[in-house]
Amino acid sequence: MSSIRLFILGSLDERGPMHGHQLRLLAEQEHVNLWTDITVGALYGAIKRLAAEGLIVETRVEREGAYPERQVWQISEAGRESLRSMRLDGLRAIVIKPDPFDLALTKLDTDRLDHLPDTIQGRIQTLQAMIADTESHRIHVDKYLTKAEKFVMRHKTERLRAEVAWHNDLLQQLPDIIADERARKDTPDD
Template sequence: MSATRLLVLGVVHLSGGAHGYQVRSELQGWRAEIWAKIKPGSIYHALKKAAADGLLTEHAEPGSSGPERVLYRVTARGRDEMVELVRDGLRRTHDPTMLNASIAMLPMLTRADAIAHVDERVARLEAELVEQTTWREHPNPDVPEHVRDQAELWAGHARTELEWAKSLSQRLAEGAYTMADDPGSWRTVH
């Protein structure tokens, strides 16, 4: 639910306010159903839940040829939640869905904040690789061989992710992307 919540809050925020159908269309355009495993119904549920939690406000608008529509806007609490979810997704390992959602909303952070959380991910991945290497070099004889092979697969994924995270941190340090504290960011555009 966190990845869906993050993406819903982010799209509503970036839109300056949106209807459920707009949020759904935007996320479908991003192909979020693939990389964030979002189902259309979960978008509407996330909007209602975020409104109930005080992260979004709801404004009824007359429909042009049908029932009223609900326009959602992000509250200050919702912006804070969104930023914290991006931070959490960047530093938490073993949750690719949340990482993908956090990357999609990366510009919600200041440059220094983004670098700090990506670097925290780097440190966690490095520590996990050391632990995995030790475990693989001194395996418990009771652990089946195919499980040890699975650890090799995980270590390969972790090495690739580590390389990617280091590269992202470097690109951010070199000025990649328009971040929250840059001119022209979502914070400075009206």
């Protein structure tokens, strides 16, 4: 499921024909880069791909003042069918990506185990700072958000809070993990 495709098709379906710059401004206005995996700069490439697939079609070319000509796009019937499917997939799919931290924790440097508590504490502080930044930004943009967008912005904060709780639990388990790593190092392989 591609968030950027869902954003473009959904925006054209909801708001009508737009050119790429209008879609970019909308993405910035909705702050999608803060609560989705969309990179605003990637919109133009995604527009080209959607057009090549026939999911959007050019309706006209506009020129305002001295600005370059801009292609205005609208969603096609095939795009609407694809959008219906994407919306459903987006609501059903659960995306939890593997964190490289997990692999690193299982492949510890036994010569640096004494540094592990400070490293974990640093991660907790970073996560807490991310929560504070996210909350601060959410409060700042709250007046511009729909009820659904407000709820979605909370989702990121709740995920970060769950990460802090997990890391705090890890911090409590570290003495046992470190002891286990040292014991495994001292035990020769058969």
